[in-house]
Amino acid sequence: MVENGNIVVFGSQESVQAYSSDYLRESEAYVINFFARLGSRILDLGCGTGRTTVYIKKSGAEVVGVDPAEGMIKKGKEMHPELDLRLGDARKLDFPENYFDLVFFSFNGIDNLYPIYEREMAVAEIRRVLKSGGVFAYSSHNSLALPHTKRGLKDFVRNLPKLRFSQHWRVERHNFGQLYQYYNNVWNEERMINQTGFNLIKRIGHAFFERFPMYIAKKL
DSSP, rough: OOHHHHHHHHHHHHHHHTTOOOOOOOOHHHHHHHHHHHHHEEEEETOTTTTTHHHHHTOEEEEEEEESSSSHHHHHHHTTTOOOEEEEETOOOOOOOOOOHHHHHHHEEGGGSHHHHHHHHHHHHHHHHHEEEEEEEEEEEEEOOOSHHHHHHHHHHHGGGOOOOOSSSEEEEHHHEEEEEEOOOHHHHHHHHHHHTTEEEEEEEEETTTOOOOOEEEEE
16 A cells, blocks of 8 residues: 555655654744643654654653654654654554544654545544544645755646646655655645534645645644
């Protein structure tokens, strides 16, 4: 399956090395600063080596990091033995209902799920484990974003004749392997998340200039 191929690529030694730095994107810092509180319970999905998990823990929140790539979790435990990092699947979460205050799916991790019903399964599971009024924050590829790099320009031009600006998947070639990634425009993505038992409360990122907008939605 395609998503399993993505997991294999992300679990490779080259990928683990490429994604083993601790840093926050501006939108990720916003989510953590605004929603991570002392005593709150947070699920960090697609945590990789704990890149965002370590900052959530510093906020005083109780955080669990989950990732499907065994190589990422193994490296994360070596880097951050103080973190609770677990191998797991966003489509089948090993947590009870109404358990978390926030589910954070950063750096487009949800975009590795293919086809669309696999993504919908993950969103349904996220909603299940969230408390009533809990928050789901995630970033996703923006099909309308103007390219900033040579590789991005090539991808943009390759997709331009196909007019693929709504929901679709693209093949992306990286030095650590080939990935199959989900793209959507921001308005269609907002409409979709509002149809899955959530209410979008904020989008971080311009419709044409932000490659990875952050969507923040509250469970109804």
